[in-house]
Amino acid sequence: MDRAELASTIDHTVLGPETTFADVTRVVDEAVEYGMNVCIPPCYVAEAREYAPEDCTVATVIGFPHGQNAPAVKRAEAESARDDGADELDVVINVGRLKAGDRDAVRAEIAAIVEAVPLPVKVIIETALLTDAAKHAACEVAVEAGADFVKTSTGFADGGAAVEDVELMAEYLPVKASGGIGDWKAARAMLAAGAERIGASSGVAIVEDFEASRS
Template sequence: MNRDEFAASIDHTVLGPETTWADVKTVLDEAADNGLNACIPPCYVAEAADYRNAPETIATVVGFPHGQHAPKAKRDEAVRAWDHGADEIDIVINVGRLKAGEDDVVAAELSDVVAAVPIPVKVIIETALLTDEEKRRACEAAVAADADMVKTSTGFADGGAVVADVELMSEYLPVKASGGVGSYKEAAAMLDAGATRIGASSGVAIVEGHPESGA
């Protein structure tokens, strides 16, 4: 994978609770200047879509970070994000519903969101909170909902992306490995394991580690 292809696989991310518009502008500039995507809070999507130096792809989050919003709230949040210019949606599943065995409820909620927006939907399953059996059920729910990708983590639970989880999840859908990926070596390991996208707050440092970047 050459440097440009590698950069295009990275979602340069800022999602902390204290994120300001100035923080988002910095991430947008860094993403645009380095060929990365950006993943930003939903409250800033409209401004980001109109920003003079916006990257080609702007992703945002829905039901973030715990996934416990009412299903209609998630659907409305996704539609609002699309209306405001988001190119992709990363939605958090309801982990409690999944753990209770309510897989049909999880899948129905995801299906409603996927049907409501004409843009790719990535399903965050929060691997650190799940057993392998639950990870498989979460991925099956994402498949049943016709989601585009599954994503490992929000970055707000203990633990993040690990190679074993990426390998498991890639049996079902393309994978976004997110949470704790901070270097080119770590990102490359996730891609080698089957990920097609990387989510990281250190996207610039990661791409600067690519052999063609001269770092």
């Protein structure tokens, strides 16, 4: 893997509750300089799409961070993000529904978004809140609903990406590992475990750490 290949796997992220458009433009500028993608709040997608070069992939989040929005609201969020120019959607499942065993509701919610919006959908299952059995169930539902990726975490629950979770999830769909990945060592472990994307606010540090490790 070279620098460009690594950078293309990274969704350089800014999703905190105090995020301003200035934060978004900084992340976009860094992503363009280093060859990364960006993942930003939905309220800034239209502005970011105008600001960013056409070849910069702009992802945004749906039902973030807790996944408890009504299904119709999540679908409307997804449609709005599409209309604003988002390239990819990271959708938080309803963890409570899943843990209660209501797989049909979780599946229907994701499938409605997949059907409504012809964009890659990454399903955030929030691994830190789930047993291994529930992680398997979440991944199975994501496959059944037609999702494109499964993603470990929002970064807002206790705990983030773990190698063993990435290995489990990679049995089902491509994996985006996200949550607590701050350097090349951590990113490398996730990629080795089967992740195809890395979500991180430390994208620049990961790429620079990678380059330093090769010098």
